[in-house]
Amino acid sequence: MTGALPFDPVFAVTFESFTDPEFWTSVGILAGTYVILTLGLQMNVGYTGIINFGQAGFMAIGAYSMAVLTTGGPEGDGLINFWLSLPLSVLITVAFGLLVGLPSLRLRADYFAIATIAFAEAVRLFALNARSLTGGNQGLFGFATDWDSVSSTIEGWINSIGWSDPPTLFPLLLVVWIVAVILTVVLRLLQNTPWGRVLRAVREDEDAARALGKNAFAYKLQSLAIAATLGAIAGWFLAINLNFVNPTEFEPIVTFVGFGILILGGLASYWGVTFGAIVFWFLFEGLRFIDLPLEEVQIASLRYVIVGLVLILLMAFRPQGLFGKREEMVLGD
Amino acid sequence: MEAGALTPRRALTPVERLREAANRRPAAAAAVILGVIVVVLVASQGLHDVAQTGLTGLSLGAVYALGAVGLTLVYAILRLVNFAHGDFLTFGAYMAYLVNVTWGMPLILGIFFAMATTALLGIFLERVMWGPMRARGAGVLQLILMSLGLALVIRYVIQYIWSTEIRFLDVDVTSTVNILGLQIGQTKLIVIGVGVVVLMATGLMLRYALLGKRMRALADNLELAETAGIDTSRVILWTWIFAGGLAGLAGVMAAEVTDIRPELGFTLLLPIFAAVLLGGIGDAFGALAGGLVLGVVIEWSTLLIDARWKTFIGFVILILVLLIRPQGIFGRARSI
Numbered sequence: 001m002t003g004a005l006p007f008d009p010v011f012a013v014t015f016e017s018f019t020d021p022e023f024w025t026s027v028g029i030l031a032g033t034y035v036i037l038t039l040g041l042q043m044n045v046g047y048t049g050i051i052n053f054g055q056a057g058f059m060a061i062g063a064y065s066m067a068v069l070t071t072g073g074p075e076g077d078g079l080i081n082f083w084l085s086l087p088l089s090v091l092i093t094v095a096f097g098l099l100v101g102l103p104s105l106r107l108r109a110d111y112f113a114i115a116t117i118a119f120a121e122a123v124r125l126f127a128l129n130a131r132s133l134t135g136g137n138q139g140l141f142g143f144a145t146d147w148d149s150v151s152s153t154i155e156g157w158i159n160s161i162g163w164s165d166p167p168t169l170f171p172l173l174l175v176v177w178i179v180a181v182i183l184t185v186v187l188r189l190l191q192n193t194p195w196g197r198v199l200r201a202v203r204e205d206e207d208a209a210r211a212l213g214k215n216a217f218a219y220k221l222q223s224l225a226i227a228a229t230l231g232a233i234a235g236w237f238l239a240i241n242l243n244f245v246n247p248t249e250f251e252p253i254v255t256f257v258g259f260g261i262l263i264l265g266g267l268a269s270y271w272g273v274t275f276g277a278i279v280f281w282f283l284f285e286g287l288r289f290i291d292l293p294l295e296e297v298q299i300a301s302l303r304y305v306i307v308g309l310v311l312i313l314l315m316a317f318r319p320q321g322l323f324g325k326r327e328e329m330v331l332g333d
Numbered sequence: 334m335e336a337g338a339l340t341p342r343r344a345l346t347p348v349e350r351l352r353e354a355a356n357r358r359p360a361a362a363a364a365v366i367l368g369v370i371v372v373v374l375v376a377s378q379g380l381h382d383v384a385q386t387g388l389t390g391l392s393l394g395a396v397y398a399l400g401a402v403g404l405t406l407v408y409a410i411l412r413l414v415n416f417a418h419g420d421f422l423t424f425g426a427y428m429a430y431l432v433n434v435t436w437g438m439p440l441i442l443g444i445f446f447a448m449a450t451t452a453l454l455g456i457f458l459e460r461v462m463w464g465p466m467r468a469r470g471a472g473v474l475q476l477i478l479m480s481l482g483l484a485l486v487i488r489y490v491i492q493y494i495w496s497t498e499i500r501f502l503d504v505d506v507t508s509t510v511n512i513l514g515l516q517i518g519q520t521k522l523i524v525i526g527v528g529v530v531v532l533m534a535t536g537l538m539l540r541y542a543l544l545g546k547r548m549r550a551l552a553d554n555l556e557l558a559e560t561a562g563i564d565t566s567r568v569i570l571w572t573w574i575f576a577g578g579l580a581g582l583a584g585v586m587a588a589e590v591t592d593i594r595p596e597l598g599f600t601l602l603l604p605i606f607a608a609v610l611l612g613g614i615g616d617a618f619g620a621l622a623g624g625l626v627l628g629v630v631i632e633w634s635t636l637l638i639d640a641r642w643k644t645f646i647g648f649v650i651l652i653l654v655l656l657i658r659p660q661g662i663f664g665r666a667r668s669i
């Protein structure tokens with residue numbers, strides 16, 4: 001454990017990986033997963049004006065409830081079907097989202113940010129310590145066997161159209177991105193409904209929305225529930241991709257990287273999220289191949305320094321993000 | 334039946350009366366709750382264990398309190414929720430390491446060096462980042478995300494230089510002192526002592542010194558303070574000197590009782606937030622009390638459940654405070 005890359009699933013990369021399709025497939029899956037979790041942040045931050053710092057916590061609940069329900073815990077021998085565990089894990093995550101949102105959404109924006117990050121850390125520490133349920137820092141394995149059979153079916157289709165040896169994880173890449181694109185389209189459509197317009201009204205001026213008879217609090221709560229759903233889905237993919245769940249995958253940095261992607265792509269733009277995630281992950285992973293006379297931990301650190309600097313500079317000089325609309329920049333004073 | 338205001342006020346049930354009293358005097362209510370916890374713990378676990386863990390908790394609480402006072406001051410005066418505050422602690426710890434271990438000088442010099450350099454870091458950031466951003470009228474989200482970016486930069490620059498290796502200050506961690514039958518490590522005792530002295534000095538400064546009064550004036554209303562002829566930019570600079578200096582000290586003290594690693598400050602950040610909120614955000618005295626109470630309560634929890642749950646308990650307390658009393662025990666949400 002270097003501690004440097006808590007959530008970086010692409011281990012032991014050599015310079016030859018630069019041309020390795022397996023490596024870039026992993027990066028693509030990661031980018032797709034981050035599209036999904038950041039869509040939730042976009043809904044909250046870009047369209048509702050609430051600062052959700054707890055997305056990693058929702059991912060953790062989604063991933064862990066899927067894994068625990070499927071395996072029955074570290075000692076268990078299977079509880080329920082994998083496919084059934086997916087919707088159930090979303091329901092559980094949404095329940096937690098409501099539990100967090102009900103009291104804390106009434107608070108000011110900065111309190112809400114602190115409340116959500118504390119919630120996410122509480123979830124992670126629970127997963128770390130409740131060993132009989134979650135396996136502690138050993139994590140949980142072997143929940144995705146049903147997925148493996150689907151994966152080989154998809155691989156069969158790919159073979160049948162004439163591509164004989166796609167990267168091992170290519171089916172997952174396909175599914176992640178199909179889901180990400182569908183969710184993006186659905187969210188965009190949702191944004192153009194009357195519901196979506198009220199949401200933006202709440203963001204712009206909560207009191208005005210309330211004066212029109214809209215229950216601003218209920219809208220915020222619904223927005224958080226949707227973000228929790230998206231977090232849970234991203235959690236599944238993270239877990240399936242790595243083939244295990246472990247508390248280190250859900251450190252706060254995951255949420256923070258999500259915010260980096262959000263700002264990079266631009267606030268109040270769902271397609272911006274896709275752009276942000278692709279640019280971020282391909283640059284972030286691509287930086288490995290710049291031949292620097294540095295130790296591994298130094299390069300790893302340097303990458304996060306750059307993330308931090310980009311976040312600071314974007315906020316200072318282009319707070320709406322690269323593709324965001326200036327007039328939609330939210331949460332001014 | 335539903336005549337509302339016209340019906341004579343019916344007698345309150347004891348529970349309602351209790352709740353009303355608790356809302357009127359929240360600090361007293363908190364003290365009563367704490368007292369009940371102490372009595373129950375003493376009755377079930379014995380006086381010695383409770384006092385012993387309480388004493389250990391105070392050393393942790395002193396670290397929280399020192400960190401919390403700076404964080405809450407910055408919030409009160411600049412309306413900035415500084416997510417990089419935890420990394421100020423890390424910075425302080427490594428500065429002390431530099432003096433104490435790398436250069437082989439006494440720890441006391443390391444402490445002064447850490448406080449001075451962290452204060453300088455605060456001033457530097459005020460000059461290049463926070464000041465200009467305030468002048469441009471930046472929003473809440475902008476400032477929070479900038480502080481988040483800053484947290485990453487500080488933490489990973491430190492990791493770049495010193496790597497992830499776990500380091501220790503050159504302090505005596507083995508010798509213990511006996512007080513009234515309680516055992517405590519010499520280092521921890523020093524941490525408690527220094528923490529209490531510095532915190533009291535800060536408290537007195539805020540209450541009686543001219544600078545403290547000016548700080549409170551700024552916290553109440555920055556524009557009004559400026560109109561009244563207070564040199565606000567000077568006071569803001571001093572705010573960063575205090576916040577940075579106290580954070581640097583807190584970092585060294587955390588390093589003395591545990592160890593030094595790049596994520597030292599970030600893991601302390603949320604307990605420090607808890608201390609801040611417990612005392613009421615923006616309330617320096619509240620943060621002080623909140624930090625000490627939090628440290629002690631977290632340590633007491635180890636009497637009842639396995640010590641590995643300690644950090645989790647800290648978050649549970651934070652969440653409970655947010656649920657039950659987001660304005661903090663002292664409830665003066667907008668004062669220092």
